[in-house]
Amino acid sequence: MADRPGEPRATGPKQASVGVHGITETLTYVQAETGTVRGVRTLLALNQVDGFDCPSCAWGDPEPGHRKHAEFCENGAKAVAWEATRKRVDASFFAQHTIADLRGRDGHWLEAQGRLSEPMHLPPGGDRYLPIAWDDALRLVADRLRALPDPNRAVFYTSGRTSNEAAFVYQLLARRLGTNNLPDCSNMCHESSGAALTETIGVGKGTVSLQDITDHAQLIMIVGQNPGTCHPRMLTALEQAKRRGAKIIAVNPLPEAGFGRFRNPQTLRGLAGPGTQLADRYLPVRVNGDLALFAGLNKALLAAEETAPGTVLDHDFIDRYCDGFEQAAAAWQALDWERVQELTGLGRRAVEYTAADVMAADSVVVCWAMGLTQHHNAVPTIREIVNFLLLRGNIGRPGAGPAPIRGHSNVQGDRTMGIWEKMPDSFLDALRAEFGFDPPRDHGWDTVESIRAMRDGKVDVFFALGGNFAAATPDTTVTEKALANCALTVHVATKLNRSHLCHGAEALLLPCLGRTERDIQAGVEQFVTVEDSMAMVHASHGRLAPGSPQLRSEVSIVTALGRELFGDAMGWERMGRDYRVIRRHIEHVVPGFHAFEERVAQPGGFMLPRGPRDSRTFPTATGKARFTVNAVTAVRVPDGHLLLTTVRSHDQFNTTVYGLDDRYRGIEGGRRVVFLNEDDMKTLAVSAGDLVDLVSHYPDRERRARDFRVVPYPVPRGCAATYFPEANLLVPLDSTAETSNTPTTKSVVISVQPATAPG
Template sequence: MTGKESVRPPAKAAGGFGALLSSFHQLRVHGVVSDWASFLKANRPDGFDCPGCAWPEPKEASRMEFCENGVKAIAHEITSHRVDRAFFERHTVGELAQRDHYWLERQGRLTEPMRYNAETDRYEPIAWADAFQLVGDRLRALEHPDRAVFYTSGRTSNEAAFLYQLFGRLLGTNNFPDCSNMCHESSGVALGEAIGIGKGTVTIEDFEKADAIFIFGQNPGTNHPRMLAELQKAAQRGCTIVSFNPLKEPGLQRFTHPKHPVATLVGSSTPISSHYYQPLVGGDLAAVKGMIKVVLEREAAAPGTVLDQAFIETHTRGFEAVRADAMATAWEDIEANSGLTRAQVTEAAELYLAADRVIACWAMGLTQQKQAVGSIQTLVNLLLLRGNMGKPGAGACPVRGHSNVQGDRTVGIVEKPKPEFLDALGRVFDFDPPREHGLNTVEAIKAMDEGRVDVLFCMGGNFAAATPDTELTEAAIKRLDLTVHVSTKLNRSHVVTGKDALILPCLGRTERDEQAEGPQVVTVEDSMSMVHASRGHRRPAGAMLLSEPAIVAGVAKASLTHEGIDWDALVADYDRIRAKIAEVLPMFADYNRKIREPGGFYLGNSARDRVWRTQGGQARFSVHPLPENHLEPNQLRLMTVRSHDQFNTTIYGLDDRYRGIKGKRMVVFLNGEDMADRALEAGMRVDLISQGADGRKRKAEGFEVVPYELPRGCAAAYFPETNVLVPIDSYASRSFTPASKFIPVWLERCDV
């Protein structure tokens, strides 16, 4: 993109003038510099929901809630570049498969349905009706509905997701893996067991009331930039912010809000974290258990003055077992496992004890470890000790990624649906839904590899790039009879095809959605259970684009023999879809009226109200031993990360401004002493090698060594380039989330 590669010192603060320059560059790259109307409509009551992250909107939104990643996401979608039939006439799929992720996504918007021709190795135009019929014929011919897998991206709206899961269950399967399986599934499992609901308990208003905010395994400066505005306000009013992250991330240290012109021009910034701890990769559980040990030691020294005994006795169970476990855990083991000293852990615990109201935030640094569920439940234990659950300014805050990843789950995109949901779905639509649990993402890949799946249907996303064990996954996909991708832009998954393949192009969030009965809105749910409307205003990128609900309805009509559902009527007016959602899910009562209110409505949260929908009816303390993070001689703990010019697998550019990287992605961040031990110098090239339980070695080649401030024995590199190193059987216990934040690797010098 820049034509120049370099490594510079990491940035001292997030945001500021650099964010403005980077945003302007993205507008220029995509040919949309003058289209400010689109950005002024983002995250407005009368506009569209940003297609980026799921961070909620402030109650008092400014005219433009500036976010660098939001600008990139919108520019990426409204680009003037097009991938049309002429593009596919110029390029074979084999040629496209040699291109990198960045090049593919930069080519522009898809404009018409395409079918892969294996004889010519090219995509060729196909009429919508013929595409729907092709999918319908293949699905009806399956030996069993479970030989189809229906994947969903978190950008899919509530309306499309609800129709999608209805279609799949009418077909007869619960095979609904989705992107949650690869990110916050661990949060859902952990919280569901501990507090009875798999969602965070806080709202945006709680950030205004918290005395302390603890952040684990998250880099908001790159992944959730709008969160920095809330952290900045919290820091300015005196809230203590404590960060745990193996990498020193500028966004967790200092921040300049780009919409504040004076601060941006003079380069002044606000300190964010008052305390910053760098545990080992995989050391979070031990660090939190150490904090619990300190809290319990303080209580033992002054009984009745430290813990919230009334809360523990009334609302929880399992406390005594957690106390016994923590007190029996040796400090030497806590230090060795966490990588932090006893003094550091004690200091963090004292900060927790000094605050009456505490929020704990986390992201994939916690969820993508083998012990992820245990780490999150141990963090819940810490909150429960002092009643920091279900009171203003306190609670659990898993910070999710894609804009509607939480909403998709709420309306039924789940491979293990609850019986009451299936009962209601069957009652409303007059059928008997399948009851057998379906496949999650890891299980789906294994089933493809073993020949137990014939059709993969993807509603958005980039399945081939987002998933682990890249070589195994891509080989499994190529064995399928049919792959179908509903997409806005070209990506890696379109060039990793089954024997037959379709690309079905859809409207983006920014575009007008005109149906038979007029213009439509869709709805999304943010990370804090707020549901609001999204109304596109731009002319669609192509005359042949269909909305996601229309595509689902078209496939359903061609595939199903079930009568009684008027798919055309549902798509003609999305109010009808929302009315059906409300019939199935009582939390959406009066859905159509509520989403017409500015800002939408709150779905509620039982744990926030101290109603515990757990077995036993109380919040649950749970015991988790320190993990055995065994390494072979000379191995490092590799964690995958995003660059600043990236959102999930979508790569907007080749710079990582905050970490000092310009014009490249094939880098590995190493501790200076680890480099010296291996006779490595900055700029040298290495291959990264892992080995799974299957004994097979996996290799990611040609990474440039970059010295960085992180603990000894740890390393970091970008995904999806390093997904090849994550063995298919390396995942979090019980959640099956790939363990991308703890990959044991060796380094080998190479000459690339």
Template sequence: DCSNMCHESSGSALNPTIGIGKGTVSLEDIHDSELIFVVGQNPGTNHPRMLSALKECKDKGGKVVAVNPLPEAGLFNFKDPQTVSGVVGGGTPLADEYLQIKVGGDLALFQALGHLLLAEEARNPGTVVDLSFVEAQTDGFDAYREARGELDWAETEKATGLDRQQIEDVAGMLIRSKATIFCWALGVTQQPHSVDTIKEMVNVLLLQGNFGKPGAGACPVRGHSNVQGDRTMGIWEKPKEWLLESLDKEFGIESPRHHGYDAVEAMEAFERNEVDVFVSMGGNFSLACSDTETLEAGMQRIGLTVHISTKPNRSHVVHGRTSLILPTLGRTDKDDKHSKGAQFLSVEDSMSVVHSTQGRLAPVSDHLLAEPVIVARMAEATFGPDHPVDWKAMAEDYDVVRDHISRVLPGFEDFNTRVRTKNGFVLPNPPRDTRSFKTDIGRGRFTVSPLEYLSPPKGHLVLQTIRSHDQYNTTFYGLDDRYRGISGGRRVILVHPEDLAELGFQDRDLVDVVSTFRGQDRQADKFRLVAYPTAKGCAAAYFPEANALVHKENVAR
């Protein structure tokens, strides 16, 4: 479940606070926002289409605050290749303010921003906090206000690596903004205390009523459609009872009620020899997870590994005792070998828009099958021809699948008709649509979290992992990272020049890297040091090369 590996923290924070595990903004909201925070995210490499949306916001007078340990090129000088000025001009600086925060310091930052907003409201009542919204639609405000009444600025500066004045300047931008969006990605969600960090971001949004109005809201940015769409479809190791009941009613089956494993629990089950069959549909599990050596040893204990893949990857060679690789069509391939004719798929983007997608390329082989066909045939072979689910009908005609979805999942009524419209359709989103919150108490929820940040032992740095410009998830297409000025290799560690000097190293030194976690060491050999203007006290290395340094128990809580 790729949601479990990328944005599980977002759902865990958003569901109890605003009642939905997704973003609450549209593309038009980004265009119309007065202030956008881009936190722990590098749109230039990972979400390039977002840069043009940020530029439109800027063109309309909006402001952008970048919060990132690394100064990412796309936010400082964006050249839109689809415009004449972008091709021949000097580009557009997108970030009005850049907060070079320490890795893991975001929780402290948003606690400080909440403190400053409340302090300004106390000085000038009615000018900052949307009290009518807070009183009518939220719960927990009094406890939150009390918790943020005082702030230890010395510890805040230590946690964030930022000056008090920088934080106060950005708080001033928040105070002046009447429509603010917080965007974030894996730089936030992969922290140990990421759930509390995102809840703190929600607190600040709730304070000013930044839900259900144009140009405002929460925006967890997913990298591709599966990360959001698969969870919407109910792909989760702990499905809700209402979904299981709906599936049982639709298909005449009895779904199992015991919970399954998340990604880390699956790794632990591999180690205990408790997994007989592991099926991976897409992805590259051995390089997508942490603790590479432990994971790969566990995968080789499995009885049968099955990989449904569009291209070869590392997981195929660290297989179980028996292994199958089932090549499949990619989303850009034609899927036209069906009795009902050519088929199309449907996807959901980060804005909760569901639309169709259909491949146009000729497949590399006539023998390739589409993923829905492979899954349906596996199911039919497993359960037999007398099973109540008509697997063959779904494999031959994806409209049958969508008809089932329309009767199982709220918001997908008349699915087949609406998905065929030009722009698809938008799923219901109560915080955005009606300024309401489907939490267990029917209100948005302020929360109080203790201050937590990463404080390494003397002589150590805090490591973050990153992707290069020419990389898609675990797949990289070259050894150059042109936006960061690195070429010819990926086994590099980016370290601030002052940290290099203090630790007794020089730019381009070849080193072995040791990580420590709960008294255990992990080592990765032969990395090249690169002097780079990252946040002091921090270092950065490419994913998946540095995965071996990350202990499997170092997870978001």
């Protein structure tokens, strides 16, 4: 590969994760952003009982007595340093940079400039952001919202970092205005999980605790998830499971360092020894082959039961707690093994060996992430995983169950708090009883529908509570133009990002406190709460002084806007001054939050009810866990084309890029690379280091991502991979998962073409 400055270099994938290199990389980044003393003090409060919750992923915390002094991973430490940086973006910065200038910079450069430190306003026709007073900014937003001819001409987007308290008052504001247009990042990640789990077991969340993984599970399957990069603290839990004898199976199109040897930086064996080999079996499934894999596993389990009746399936569980088994069994019996092998890229023997591992385990956990949820058949795939778990009674007992691993720190809690465009009537009824107004009942727009509405001129005000909407969403060109159609775009944010430059006719940037910072309201220190992937709710106390005296908390911003917009009949001022008032409202509206203040004060917080796990009760349409019949399909890829999946680099969290290296995949100095199978490279007549364009093939128009370097990599034949969000422009807005409407970012039909000049 070319070795010129500014171009990526490939050094080959690594076989181990973390170790000494991980420590030095972390401390170097933290020191550069925050300084050594401030950085170390901040990290020692991260994920501690009296500290703050990690602003990165939603992995669960150990029980209070089992937490280490350094209860964080490399990504979490970088997320904290990214937020706690000493760099500032203020009025003088914007005076030096026009919007046109900033649009010419990449996302990494924009976010590296530092924390937004004062409210900024882009006036109609202006070429740069100008300072504005807080009162004037909030009055401007309230005036624009009041002037709407229809409240549904407003869209309220939410990031997964938003606390429970902020999310609750945010959805309250939107519904008091009269709209359910509450898209959020769940629409783009685990919406498919929620849809499939709600249909089959009655709750849209996983049923597994951290202790199920560390202490009880005999077999852990990690499917479409890369814990080494996306959830590094999970590696410690997996190591604990391995040491007590659990088996781990990794299912992923790309071999990942996190599946290899884990060199735990907090143990002598990890620092000086070989580390722990995590995956006992690795299945290099084709992109979008997971549905066929689990259907094949279910077929193999059924065949084994027919050979030795009463020894494989849990008939008592199936008979007492499930329905639909006979229809599902007939579909597996009719499934052709050649079809399974074709779609998975795996031999029948590999599937049957895996089924034997399953039969040898009394308790099985299946973990997954966006490698499963962002395909057209994502919901059927996850339903098939539920089938797999139901066959052997692996729901409702220790060490067993489905575990969708959320990628953002409170994305699950935001949904619990009502951030959803189609909350059930029971929630809306409780909201009416608590606040004395009738919330709208018509379903609102999700993320994809909101982009379509903005594109079509149906939205006047777009309000984002955190996030990087333009970078995170599909069909980048369409999304950026859609945002520009709005009369006003408002972003509550900690740092400058791409979305702030894809503005409406008028725009506001409202700087907010980060998770790391102390939140003082009316002279009293506040705390917020979050919900992790395991449905644990716990408190988060910021510890740093705010980065600027002009920063306001998300709760303060939303409640101040509510008072400006509606007056104070609903108590907006009290909620903004004292977050206990919000938590009392949550107690009355949200199931499972009784005695909220008292229970969250307990070290480690409390777990929300999980009927399928706690009592094997399944609140589905039939009152039972549901076997489903799922057509075994895959994306059709024409000859000469590839199926592209998108991945994160090791130095990245969601759309935030901390650096331009991907240490685990051996990429240095850049991100515009495409990973190809060497046999496919021969067929396509490309060589390592060639500069190519990636062109997605859909009937509406050509989408071309330019100037990617070819990197040979052990991906399955017919598949390719590149980084998110650079490849988002290749994903058509209308290419979404059935039922969930999630963009199909993980399965894009492309061709690889010689690089062309823009034109």
